[in-house]
Amino acid sequence: MTSLALSAEKGRPTLVGHWTQLYRYRDLLWLWTLREVQIRYKQSILGVAWAVLQPLVLAMVFTVVFSRLVRVDTGDVPYPLFSYVALVPWTFMTTSLSFGIASLVNNMNLVTKIYFPREILPLASVGAAVVDLLISGVIVLGMLLAYGIPLTWACLWVIPLLALQVVLTVAIVLVGSALLVFFRDVRFVVPLLTQVWMYATPVIYPASMVPERFRSLYFWNPMAGIIEGYRSALLDGAPPEATTLVRGAIATLILLVGGYLFFKRVEPAFADLI
């Protein structure tokens, strides 16, 4: 914070300008992420175990429903493993959305009193959810070994897939958190949309169940490609489908840049509105 000039008529700051400002506040981003992790588990009895339990319980429920009551064909893969591999990244998405989108409004005290790049709040929420994701990732690894699934080099595809998913999540959280400042309706819309989104994504069923003629439309949902990618990398030992991945990556990057610019565009109004 060496020099600060503010005026009503100044030119619109560039993307690079936003980045350098955020970089200057990187310590705050790190400390705020740490705070989010700490406070989430400090008062709960089970603490970090919640990160694992959430997708685990869901996987158990879906296992009962979809492998006992309604049979879903998952090939050679046992259903609990099939669903848990997808539910872990999906839970990361829903956790990020629910904490991240509310982050600006929940910290209105700060936003109306002190200046810092506001994107730090939603970003830190996503960062804290990444910690959860890594913890439950260890369980995924344990399950793979327990079910005797061979670990291959293809497993490393998980890393770019994760990166892609994090970027996608950040883009959505930036837009959602900003919108919530303007419209409190967003608070009710988000859980509804995530529910719908889960059924539009091959989380609890394989994408192969989707009729062929809807397939290309279906994969416009970037999460569909990402989730299928995790399964193929971890369970089949094969790289994810290239075209889906590239298309998802391009769409995600556009979303990120657009979302960030939108966020910074409306940022000055936050303190006036909250």
Added chain:
Amino acid sequence: MSDLPVGTVSFVGVSKRYRLGGLGTLRGTLAALSNRVRGDAARDLWALRDVSFHVEPGSALGLIGPNGAGKTTALKLLSNITQPTEGQVAITGRVSSLIELGAGFHPELTGRENIYLNGAILGLSRHEIRQKLDQIIAFSELERFIDTPVKRYSSGMYVRLGFAVAAHVEPDVLLVDEVLAVGDASFRQRCIEHMHTLQQRGTTILFVSHNMHLVRSMCTTALLLVGGRIRAHGGVEEVSAAYENAMLTGDGHHAASQATDPATASSNGQVVLTSVQVLPVPSDEDYGLPSDRAATVRIDYRAGRPQRIGRIDVRTFRSDGTLCNAIDSLGADGHDRRFLELSGSGAIEVCYDPLQLTVGRYHVLVQITDPSDSLVIASGQSPAFSVREAYTVPEPGLYMPKVAWSHRREGDP
């Protein structure tokens, strides 16, 4: 802007408009949009209007004025929390504020963890905080409790820790907003010493306060804001005297209430205080309200549209302008979440039991703020009323406490 020397503050033709109500829900936005299309500007509130001033590095400017005059908005513009609607705000160097001590403190985290967090929010790097950590802890005098979650701190300890961090930021420009109202006398003293130290080091200071004594001791120049405009700007003695005169004649209150124009206000959804009364109204043979009995301030309002408010402020002034007491609605809602929701028309009552004012003439000023507690959206003043005392001989002083006497002699059983 970068050619200004470090520590300069400058406002050039700055105006700040707030749009009241509307946005927040989809429905509200649609309503606000239709208002805008119809060219309805009555919902706009200009918190600042064409304000220009310049502060040289190392000097101290006092910002004074009645509530709702735009002081807080000016500070918000300076700390980059909000942007001007018109004009230019320039400020060079590192800006720090003693506005919100302990911003971002989380009750579950320890004092030490909160120092890092709060320091980073104030713009320190982790490296800087680590370097200054021991100093900060020593300054806060909380060594024994530094690894205790701050939820176990008393409010005094909380503020001390917040101040210890803020004091180690070493800014080029320091913004201070009534922070001295919190904490005890020794804490206040340390705040003032700290500001003097910074001043000697050449820090520019912008100081918002209602305490003219402090403003005079801290600042060389002062700026009097009334209703968002500059009323006076110059030497601290003349400007603070102008302010005190304005308060005395009630001019200040009048100007503050002009922010909402009652004629158009209620029809477009704003809150209007239709009357402020002090009850009971004494009959002619009484000479005024008895000091030892209860009295009630009754605030009648009309709200064109259901809305939340931030705070209700009730201040009692003696006829010479002395502020005798100030209460606000913080904590008044008890468990009633709808206490601060106004819709249609209604009356809010505050009971003073007993009244405890000494003999004299008084009036009551009521102000209601928006949910962010930064703007006065409605205000009103009671007619002047008299207070007579319970005893025949008038007692001097500001208030009549309820007392009980006792006397024990040594050797008594």
